[in-house]
Amino acid sequence: MQDDEVDRFICKRMLRGSEFEPTFLEFEDGIPAEQYMVSLGPAGEAEPFPPHLILVDINMPVLDGYSFVERITPTLKSGKYGTVVVMMMSSSSRKEDIDRALSMEAVEDYIVKGSLEPEAFQSKVRELLKV
Numbered sequence: 001m002q003d004d005e006v007d008r009f010i011c012k013r014m015l016r017g018s019e020f021e022p023t024f025l026e027f028e029d030g031i032p033a034e035q036y037m038v039s040l041g042p043a044g045e046a047e048p049f050p051p052h053l054i055l056v057d058i059n060m061p062v063l064d065g066y067s068f069v070e071r072i073t074p075t076l077k078s079g080k081y082g083t084v085v086v087m088m089m090s091s092s093s094r095k096e097d098i099d100r101a102l103s104m105e106a107v108e109d110y111i112v113k114g115s116l117e118p119e120a121f122q123s124k125v126r127e128l129l130k131v
Contacts, residue, residue: 030063
């Protein structure tokens with residue numbers, strides 16, 4: 001979930017070309033992303049699928065990343081979708097932002113945008129997904 005098209009492109013590019021063969025669901029704000037997670041797919045979609053990894057920007061229009069994670073945590077913790085890893089990301093390296101994100105029950109990790117090389121990002125994702 002990332003409102004900036006360039007940042008979405010960078011995340012996708014860093015995961016493609018690795019051993020991952022990701023399918024990306026892109027959301028520019030938290031409301032449709034929350035609706036997807038609650039209903040497991042947009043209305044009319046034949047075979048929706050749960051994500052394995054959710055990348056969430058903390059600064060989003062309409063519904064910020066913190067609120068999005070708070071709203072979907074009960075769904076994630078229910079086990080309904082198996083294991084879903086949530087990774088928060090932001091351009092903010094402020095300790096308060098990092099601590100707030102990491103204190104959330106569903107959040108596994110926090111990345112400062114632009115701080116990781118593709119190989120390090122892929123390694124972090126592999127570690128979190130246990131692959």
